Amino acid sequence: MEKAPDTKQFRRRDKAYEDVRFLESKDARALRMLAEYLEPLSRFKRYGVRDTIVFMGSARLMSREAAEAALAHAKEAGSGLAAARTALELSNYYEAARELAHRLTSWSKKLDRNERRFVVCTGGGPGIMEAATPGASEARRLNIGLTISIPNDEFDNSYVSRELRFHFHYFFMRKFWFVYLAKAVVLFPGGFGTLDEFFEMLTLVQTRKMKKRMPIVLFGSKYWSDVLNFDALVKYGTISGGDPDLFHRTDSVDEAYNIITQGLTENALGSPGAEL
Numbered sequence: 001m002e003k004a005p006d007t008k009q010f011r012r013r014d015k016a017y018e019d020v021r022f023l024e025s026k027d028a029r030a031l032r033m034l035a036e037y038l039e040p041l042s043r044f045k046r047y048g049v050r051d052t053i054v055f056m057g058s059a060r061l062m063s064r065e066a067a068e069a070a071l072a073h074a075k076e077a078g079s080g081l082a083a084a085r086t087a088l089e090l091s092n093y094y095e096a097a098r099e100l101a102h103r104l105t106s107w108s109k110k111l112d113r114n115e116r117r118f119v120v121c122t123g124g125g126p127g128i129m130e131a132a133t134p135g136a137s138e139a140r141r142l143n144i145g146l147t148i149s150i151p152n153d154e155f156d157n158s159y160v161s162r163e164l165r166f167h168f169h170y171f172f173m174r175k176f177w178f179v180y181l182a183k184a185v186v187l188f189p190g191g192f193g194t195l196d197e198f199f200e201m202l203t204l205v206q207t208r209k210m211k212k213r214m215p216i217v218l219f220g221s222k223y224w225s226d227v228l229n230f231d232a233l234v235k236y237g238t239i240s241g242g243d244p245d246l247f248h249r250t251d252s253v254d255e256a257y258n259i260i261t262q263g264l265t266e267n268a269l270g271s272p273g274a275e276l
Helices: 026-046 064-077 081-109 128-137 171-181 192-206 221-227 230-235 253-267
Strands: 052-056 119-122 144-148 165-168 182-187 216-219 248-250
Touching: 026 165, 026 171, 052 081, 052 128, 052 171, 052 192, 064 081, 081 119, 081 128, 081 216, 081 253, 119 128, 144 171, 165 171, 171 182, 171 192, 182 192, 182 253, 192 216, 216 253, 221 248, 248 253
Parallel strands: 052 119, 052 182, 119 144, 144 165, 182 216, 216 248
Antiparallel strands: none
């Protein structure tokens, strides 16, 4: 008589969505991309986030307090003075981002107590991203941090609301969430990442792939004039003469606040929710 198989020798088979090795494989890349769309979408719905004001800028900028301490250390050490003085000068942008985020958050809270409109959103890291988040949290409102996995040391921005802290693998999915919910964007001095995000937004606006009317503010006129020569682009005919009008340049928190709140009032108050 044939002996029945010993069921103990058969390992329970994992379902496909429980197989971590498969989910992390090349073949499941599309699932990982989809997850970075669906999981944030689910959370934004859960917490009633309708749209955002995005703050972008360098992760390397310091607060005034930190820059003053760095300058004192450089003077004591007798080296690195030029870099420390530059850091102190640039710390003005950190303080401006903090003030602007606080004022815009306080303004948005007065619009509707039952809806979360125009929530401050950053990349969730240090520098300008760190500056905007305490500005929002001090106004007692949730804010969003869209962090990205990169080789640099992890940075824990404790001011980002725990409920709306996201961590992305794919840059393009992170940039999608920056743009999709945005109703206004303010860009402070930054490097490759900030320039990449700025030019992608400009391209979407210029080509009318993004149809919503969205104020885009470059904060720090001298920095942006030194770094980007839009007049040369117009001169050589690679952009149209009116393309530089797609954004505003300013050095004033008051002016940035007025540009953004006026633009939101005229074009976004009556159309809550994400749109392109």
